[in-house]
Amino acid sequence: MFAVIDTELLNKITEQGIAFLFDYGPKLLGAAIILVIGLVAALQVGKVLQRWLGKKDLEPPVRILIVRVVRLMVMGLTMMLVLEKVGVAIAPIIAGLGVAGVGVGLALQGVLGNLMAGLLIIFTKPFRVGEFIELLGVHGQVHAIDLFSVILVHADQSRVVIPNRKIIGEILHNYGSMRQLNLSVGVAYSTDINQAVAIVRAVLAANPRVLKNPEAIVGVCALADSSVNLAIKPWVKVGDYGAAAAEINQRVLEEFRKQGIEIPFPQREIRVLNTSEPAAIRAA
Structure with missing residues (x-):
């Protein structure tokens, strides 16, 4: 069955x-x-x-x-x-x-907003990786441009992560891939200014971090109380900003010492015009 x-x-x-x-x-x-x-x-x-x-x-x-x-x-x-x-x-x-x-x-409004803003940033290219930018009260070298955020890196290797939707519509200062150093040094009023400027230019020419183009600016920027101040404004790559400033300052100091050029410090000259005391004070 x-x-x-x-x-x-x-x-x-x-x-x-x-x-x-x-x-x-x-x-x-x-x-x-x-x-x-x-x-x-x-x-x-x-x-x-x-x-x-x-x-x-x-x-x-x-x-x-x-x-x-x-x-x-x-x-x-x-x-x-x-x-x-x-x-x-x-x-x-x-x-x-x-x-x-x-x-x-x-x-996912926030996520999609960051995504759309990221695409807009990538296609319009207001800045690129390696450039130095400033916005929203922060600044740094652009380390990465992602779909949802932009990462800035500082000279101390700390990082700032900015959501892309925060960038769109904000005022952006893009310094580009190179920056201009704003250095200065004071020399005595008795110094041969042409000699001092020539020494500074020689220091800049010998530094491999300093860019040849644009040309560096070197010249008198101020007649101070105790010194004639020379402006030193070379152009360097963003990544060389801190190191170049330190190297240039050190070499300028060393070369000025070799050539006997004085870098004065603030001084006050006090003149005693009358050393005799009034008769009334002597009697007291």
Whole structure:
């Protein structure tokens, strides 16, 4: 009896399986082929796009984002074709994704705001990596431009992370990839100014951190109480700012000492005009 039931059940399952294969087999096979083609297409399109974008003047985060978005679009189109091939209605799915997207967008306003601001910064290029900028009360050399934030680094290697949405709409001071040092040194009024200026220029010419173009500015900037002040304003790369200032100050001091040029310190001259005391005071 059990053998008869098992045989009947097996025959029924076999018939249903054969019917399923005839009904859905071609659809499943077609869906599998579409899925494989879609995966291969997404990978190949990504590689081609990556090579093409590598020739463009784009920041690395933008290239990565564009490649990923295009790959996701290809995969999304592939999945819709697969679902349609197996007979699944995709219109309700698209509508559901739209509603879900609105909810996610409201929940991630800050994140999306940083993302859109990051794309705007990367495409408009108000500053680049390596340049020195100042905004929002902070300053530093641009270390990285990411999709969600900009990282500035100081001379002491501390970092400032600024959300991209805070940058858009703010006044930005971009110093560029080089900065001008604002140094000065005082010499005595008896000094040969032309000699002092020549010594300073020789020091600047010998320093490898000092840029040849633009030309450095060296000259008298003030006639102070105790000294004639010389302005020393060479141009250096942003990363050499602190080191160049220290090296130039040291070399100028050493060369002035060698040449006997005095760097005076503030002095007060007191003259006693009348040393005799009044008679009334002596009597007291």
